[in-house]
Amino acid sequence: MIQNTGLEKKVEKYQYNTSNVLGDGSYGTVYKGINTITQQIVAIKVIPKTKVYDPEALSFELRLLTKLKGENIVRLHETLATQNNYYQIIDLCDxxxxxxxxxxxxxxxDEAIKMMLDLLRGFLELIQNGIIHRDVKPANILISKGKYKLADFGFARLVDNYAQQQFVTVLGTPLYMSPQLLQNLQYSTKCDIWSLGFIFYEVLYGRTPWTANSIPELVKNIQEKPLLFPDKIKQVNDNVKDVIRRCLIINEDERIGWYDLYKHPLFSNNFKDIVNLDDICNNKEKFIAQILRNEIVRQDISIEQLVQKLNWGPQLTIKDIESLFLKIDNKLQRIQLEHIFNKIEKANNQYLTLQEFQQWLDKFQIPFQSYKQNAMECFIVIKQIMKQFNQTLAQYYDKFNQAKDGKLKYEEFKLFILRCNNQIFDTQIKSAFELLDKQKQGYVTQQDLQLELDKIN
Incomplete structure (x- = not known):
């Protein structure tokens, strides 16, 4: 039982004393408390309902915290409510x-680097759940048994595309805000990277890289005064300085991105999945494309029919792609999904056109697992016959193009394939023909066919 001179308060199975104040959060005061049943010591955040101007925002924060389970995130155990207050029962930290x-x-x-590693692990959890923090500051970094944890998600929000999405709402603590937030400019999730770099500098040198008495003065100092490393105060290694420099680049386009931050030599040994993200995503992408093509052939549907079946519009969001890809690979992580989406989406405008999606599908000419479903088998047998008899495609093409107009119609194409191998199924031939005849003109050209053959080793 906690003994103190303040007022004893009890909410269901939890008890706390008003003199045991741990700190203040975005909405309320945090007290040290106890679970009277298990005797577990906890932190209890008391949020007066009179201070909650936007109950939806508070509800949103609670939903966010419930989703986050990582060791470097302050965990929400449960939420309670009385007539006057909300109560968040969270991890007690030191x-x-x-x-x-x-x-x-x-x-x-070494301790500063460890802090950054812990915070990056916490942010990895945010990235996986599509959450931007927007108020990273020393008071919101809690410490528990030597482990640093992200806390206070009162200004957090969900994002669709962590690597690219832009925002305009200004929130956070001015000193640790990025220049974009300070000037009410559009910003991205890289605003949290600025805050991390700011804090990294502060914990090493005992002072912030820039100071000011007002926001305009802070903006002016950031823009006009160069970032200096006071080596007389402390010597730090070049990799540390490089991380700080790249985090504190004013222009967001030039500031280091999340994936590059994880891959930086200072941190890369601790984030192998991020370092190898390209290879992991390439394998995931290939697997998804293969399964998708198998399904298209199995159901004998066109891309247009697939789009109609999925109820897609002319522009696809990352959520549209997520709903499809997760049906194929339910272990696909958000960071992997974003990586694949941003490779397909060329214009960096958060949308994927049907043409870009079609081009992505065309990129993967993958042998299907089922022989009957394998449209590529048609191109493989042509390649094999050409190699066996040392002949060119033109020689075969002219032979089956009866009109000699350079346009091989379906029946001619089918006869061509069956002459190469009479065990090929009609569904395979049809799929191969439709793959070549993208414009649905009723014929394939020698050039179209040659392009497909060139993709086969």
Whole structure:
């Protein structure tokens, strides 16, 4: 039982004393409390309903916290409500980074790097769930048994595309805000990267890279005063300085991105899945395309019919692609989905056109697992016959093009394939013909066919 001179409060199975204040969050005060049944010590965030101007925003924060399970995120155990207050029961931590810096001013370089690794692990959880924090500051970095954890998601929000999405709403703590937020400009999830770089600098040198007495003065200092590393105060290695420099680039387009931050030499050994993200995503992408093509052939439907079946419009969002891809691979991670989507989407406008989706499908000429479903088998047998008899495609094409007009109609194409191998199924021939006749003109050209043959080793 907690003994104190303040008022004893009890909410269901939890009890706390009003003198045991741990800190203040976005909406309310955090107290040290206890679960009277299990005797577990917890933190209880008390949020007066009179201070909640937007209940939906609070509800949103609670939903966000419920989704987050990582070790470097302060975990929400449950939420309670009385007539006057909301109560969040969260992990009890030993303190926060702000309090630690007030005691000892700086962290040693190894400890500062460890802090960054912990925070990057926390952000990886946010990225996987499509969440931007927008208020990263020392007071919102809690410490529990030497482990640094992200806390206070009062300004957080969901994003569709972590790597590309832009925002205009200004929230957060001015000193740690990126220049874009300070100037009410459009910004991206890289605003959190700026805050991380700002804090990384502060914990090493005991002061922030820029200071000011007002937001206009802070913006002016950031824009006009160069980023300096006070080596007389502390020597830090070149990789540390490089991370800070790249996090604190004013122009967001030039500022380091999330994936490159994880792949930086200072951190890469701890994030192998991110370092190898390209290879992992290439394999995922190939698998998804193969299964999708198999299904298209199995159902004997065109791409247009597939789009209609999925109820897609002329522009596809990442959510449209997610709903399809997760049906094929339910282990696909959000970070992988985004990586694949952004490779397909060429214009960087958050939308994928049907033409881009078609081009993506065309890129994968994959042998299907089922022989009957394998449209590519038609092209393989042509290639094999050409190689066996040392003849060119033109020689075969002219032989079956009766009109000599350079246009091989379906029946001619079918006769051509069956002459190469009479075990090929009609569904395979039809699929191969439709693959070549994208414009549905009723014929295929020698050039179209040659392009497909060139893709086969």
């Amino acid at each position: 303190g926060d980074l702000k309090q630690l810096l007030e005691k000892q001013q700086t962290l040693q370089q």
